[in-house]
Amino acid sequence: MTDGDGADWTDAETFAAALDRAETRExxxxxxxxxxxxxxxxxxxxxxxxxxxxxxxxxxxxxxxxxxxxxxxxxxxxxxxxxxxxxxxxxxxxxxxxxxxxxxxxxxxxxxxxxxxxxxxxxxxxxxxxxxxxxxxxxxxxxxxxxxxxxxxxxxxxxxxxxxxxxxxxxxxxxxxxxxGSTERSDTYTASDVPDLPETFVTPDGGYLEDFRAALDRAEDEDAAVAYRHERGRTMDDTLVAGLPLATLNTARQHHNRDEMADSPSGDVVAYGDVTRSIALAHARSDEATYRERRFENERFHDFVTLGDTVYGFTRVLDADRPVADAEAGAVTFQHVAFNQENTPVYSGERTALVRCRPE
Incomplete structure (x- = not known):
């Protein structure tokens, strides 16, 4: 392709010179x-x-x-x-x-x-x-x-x-x-943030409201915490990292432009945080009788998730309503942590959901 001066704009050297002179429309x-x-x-x-x-x-x-x-x-x-x-x-x-x-x-x-x-x-x-x-x-x-x-x-x-x-x-x-001052990455842990963990963790016997309430009562008696990990994991592939965010009109280059991300701290494209989050929550919901979602607080993304990383889930139960006669569900508040194959936290957040009561 040539213009009136005879320049071939598709010649590699000519095109490189054109790129150097062109202003990028940001x-x-x-x-x-x-x-x-x-x-x-x-x-x-x-x-x-x-x-x-x-x-x-x-x-x-x-x-x-x-x-x-x-x-x-x-x-x-x-x-x-x-x-x-x-x-x-x-x-x-x-x-x-x-x-x-x-x-x-x-x-x-x-x-x-x-x-x-x-x-x-x-x-x-x-x-x-x-x-x-x-x-x-x-x-x-x-x-x-x-x-x-x-x-x-x-x-x-x-x-x-x-x-x-x-x-x-x-x-x-x-x-x-x-x-x-120190870095603004408030989503990273330091040694001073780590509390003394209880000696015992209690796992609910099931996924209904009564199970979470009973586990909290038992933990209170034993000076324990209600905390457990979920067995499933999901490895990040092209569909998760690029396909799902693009389908939501998310244009962030971090998720689909490997050329731009090659020299970034992650070294590669990274997962959309809401994909990582949704996977972690799915692992948790598979072990509970969710009825309705209510709210989330204090969501943080702690580290990069890249192609090939596997996301697992960990849950701590913070509070649960006591079952009420004839109620279909009650509120349970969780802290969820997503972590990768190296056991590094990549997401955390507090979630309140309505969880079904056990059917009679």
Missing amino acids: KGHFFEFFAEGDEIEHDPGIRLARAGNEQWLSQTLNHDPAYWRTDVAAERGFEEPPIHPDYLLACVMGPSVEDLSEKGGYFLGRTNVRYHETVYPGTEVHVLSTVVDTRTSSSRPDYGIVTWQTEGYDADTGDVLVSYERTNMIPRREQVATDG
């Missing part, structure tokens, strides 16, 4: 773009399809029959098998990435995750984020820290479906002076 925003109080309506919307929901659930081992079978969905009070909360959350996070975090930077955490409505296939979701806070990193002159409140809402009704607050490190256009 995607995403640097830290300086964000100001407290700004509202950002994310252009992409996403229509939640049953096929996408089922692909997410099958690939992350989420097998709760209420999300697959019409009869079980009806028994739980659903009109039809609904959209799973994990998939809903990922589909709200995904469209926000281009505007908020495509430039990269550590995902420091997410909290105040709330599910407001049951969502069914066919719902069109739009996403709105508000800048809650911006601040300077004390240790990284080339990064700032931004916190956003994000809501995914029904495009037809305006009803908020899910909301959360998340915090990221975001690259700066210009470095600033720092106070030389």
Whole structure:
């Protein structure tokens, strides 16, 4: 291909020279773009399809029959098998990435995750984020820290479906002076964070509310903790690392651009945090009689998960309602930790779910 001057733009040397002279049209925003109080309506919307929901659930081992079978969905009070909360959350996070975090930077955490409505296939979701806070990193002159409140809402009704607050490190256009403080990666453990563990761990006898309550009572008597690991693991493959995030409109290069990530600290593309999270939660849910998801707090991503890593799950039970006569379910609060094949924590979070009472 030549222009009027006879240059062959597809010749390797000519094209390399063209690349050197061309300005890159950037995607995403640097830290300086964000100001407290700004509202950002994310252009992409996403229509939640049953096929996408089922692909997410099958690939992350989420097998709760209420999300697959019409009869079980009806028994739980659903009109039809609904959209799973994990998939809903990922589909709200995904469209926000281009505007908020495509430039990269550590995902420091997410909290105040709330599910407001049951969502069914066919719902069109739009996403709105508000800048809650911006601040300077004390240790990284080339990064700032931004916190956003994000809501995914029904495009037809305006009803908020899910909301959360998340915090990221975001690259700066210009470095600033720092106070030389410690790293802002609050999602890593230090020796001082490790408490004295109890001598005994108690494992529930089953997955119903009564089992969790009985285990907590026993642990209290024995000065023990209710904590256990889950047998299943899931190895990260191309579908999990690149396919699932791209299907939620997540444009972060970390998940699909191996060229860009070759010189990064991870050395390769990394898994979308919500995929890692969903796998860990699936391992936990396989050992409990989940009825409804309620909320999540203090979610952290502690280390990279890359292609070939295997994700396992560990659960600690923090609290459980006492069974009430004629109640279908009661609230149980868990701390979940996902870890890899080297027993390194990669995700943690506190989750409150309604767990079914034992059938009579």
